[in-house]
Amino acid sequence: MNVVEKQAGYAGKILVVNLTSRSVSSIETQKYARDFIGGRGICQKLYWDLMPPEIGALDPESSLIFATGAFAGTGVPSSPKMFLAFKSPATYPHEEMFVSNVGGRVAGELKRAGFDGMVITGRSDKPVYLYVYGEGKVRIISAAHSIWGLDTFETQRELRRRHGTDAEILSIGPAGENLVRESIIQTCSNDSCAQGGPGCVMGSKNLKAIVVKGSGFIDIAHPEDLIADIAECNGIVSSKLSKGGMINPFRSLWQGFPSELAMEAEAGTARMKPAACDACGLACKTSFKYEDGYAAGVMKCSIGGGLYSKAAFGAECGDETSESAECDSPEDAEMPFMKIDRTVCKVMGEWEKWGINGHFMEMYSQGLDGLLYQLIDAGYITEENSGLPMDKIGEVEFAEALLRKVALREGEFGNSLAEGFARYCEKLGEGAMELWRRTYYPNESTINVDQFLMTKDFGEGNYADILNRAFGIRTSEGYAFYRLHVPNLDPMVFDEEKTTEAKRNASAYFFGRDDVLDNPDDPETGLVIAHYLMRQCMIRDATGQCGFVFPKMISSYTDDYVGRLYSARFLRDITGAEVTEEELADIYALRMLSLERMIRLREGHCASDDRVPDVFFEDGLRANDTTGFYDRQEFQEALHGYYRLLGWNEETGMPSAKLLGELGLEDVAAYFEEGE
């Protein structure tokens, strides 16, 4: 047997497929992994190299780039992620680079099939799907007759019938085929890469699905150390659970909270079961099935975000501070009663079926304050011009009609809304546009204020959060409230003294002084926290750790309630590379941030695009102060401070040529110097 020497932890190659010429080639992973580790880091560098700014999101030359996290497929807890970079058809006003990710099992499977990533470019003249199998084998197979037109679930069933139940599948639904800008790519384990509209890019290439079925393995540099570290991580979680009798806030997110679904499960008319991504011990997902066949699917954290929101908690909530998870009916609920009922369960399956981003439709929370409902209230959308059954708002029928119209681009209304809210509002006129600007983040058509409202519910809406939301690409770079928050099923959260102590401990551990976490809503300390979290998010995304789990500065699992860093340890166990946490944060993360910034600047992004929705400056969105609002001037100064902290130009938010040189990004610096 021919033994091929390869770097431990990696498959060694990145697959390049050109669908126009139907040619297949590969790139050495090491060329990219050395400086960028994996995942989002490799995505960024490939994007810089392959996607000059003049290429449009849906042009044939546009590249859809996948890269697996360095920890994916190695058994590291909660690290199953594969990242995607692509020019987003959904951002507004112009199409910009976007990064999205997906969990489940597909990343590890791709590595075992011989590839650390995939670059898909070109456009097939007829519908096809990609079959990546064995160790480095690839086929392009026609999807024209029996697969194109199927919904995501039908597609996965058909492809698993053909290629076996151990095949992992990424597929688009009818929305992606019809180039709906907010289309998702769905996996067969019910995870999706949703933000930014990657399904639309895949659809534009006439690529219906990617089937992955590997037969290789991933070499581990120090397997015994790796097993010991996995045992340590899982042990922290398990021992805490058995010791304190605490409910796992992740595992029981759905089963522990009272909801109509949980009540049905208790009564035996529905079934609930924990479900996890590859090697994750927290199992944030819950699989459910109604015994009468009404609906079945998987509850996920991304939906959890929505369900946490104010609108999701009914008026009958009751006392939100009880630690009891028992309740018999909504009326005597002591815990927040989650609005997970038959309607929500059914509607959730509908987005996934059509392949549309759930955040976009704002249906998950049934929140009637979303932009769609604002437009209905303002008279822009009527029963006559849309054909939507307005008397059925909040019911399954309404959601079904809406999703079908958008996914199939039915009629003038469906066709316009398929372009996304920003472009739809632009068409409606200045009044509608004002509503959009008020509630949506620029360049992030899917992220709206509704999600910030929930941070306020937690009492942690803060500067750290809004700075990272203004500055970053992905939602999970915000959520500072969550990173500083003890999941509320832990009894500790109700003990003010202990909470203060936890914050002091965490502050001392991460910042070397104990008062930084006292007030994250102060622009100065908020900035320090944001800066720290943003760099950890980069490391997380390069290694493939899950945003739901990491970085957590305060954790309910450790004895001192301080979250721990494992990135450097696991990286050494897997690849053998000796690197410290400080080096990861100060060099690798800064390199990723600076490169991503340069990509965005190259595509026309500027400092004034780093902003938050107007509503922050007008009414009381600040935590602990229902009448306060953020000050524009103060916010701008904090943002400039952020640039300064990163070593970027304070006014323009551009990394200096010197910094880029120090980070080994001379080629990136040269591009801008030539341009000037």
Add this chain to the structure above:
Amino acid sequence: MAETEERRRIRFNTALCSGCRTCMYACAMTHGRGADPHAANLHIETDVLGGFLSEACVCEQCDDHQCVRSCAAGALKLDGRTGIYAVDSASCRGCGLCAIACARTNLMPRINLIERLGIASKCDLCGGEPRCVALCPMGALECEEVAQ
């Protein structure tokens, strides 16, 4: 071939399993097969499309020993420490007769064939301290005494 008194086996609780495969990763790595859940001695099959129901394929350490009798290579050897039979991968030819024999007595075969390595594999309790049980974050795997 006397068996020791305290013969044990792994017991699987499907209600607790989340299908995360930590056990399979731990097993494959412990046995020097790299990170590859398909190369583990136990196999947890989870129906990810249909409700995440899991089934485990792990040796029940039964008294029948059909697998041992079927092996012409004599690759299934008694481990004195655990009192159970384990595959000696150096002798195994990967013919798969043991898995067929196992399937005759068990509804689901408890022996996996690892194509990549050309060997059969069954649970050997890691020589006494099964790693899968230690690492399972859900508590879905346990060690229990085999009723004599």
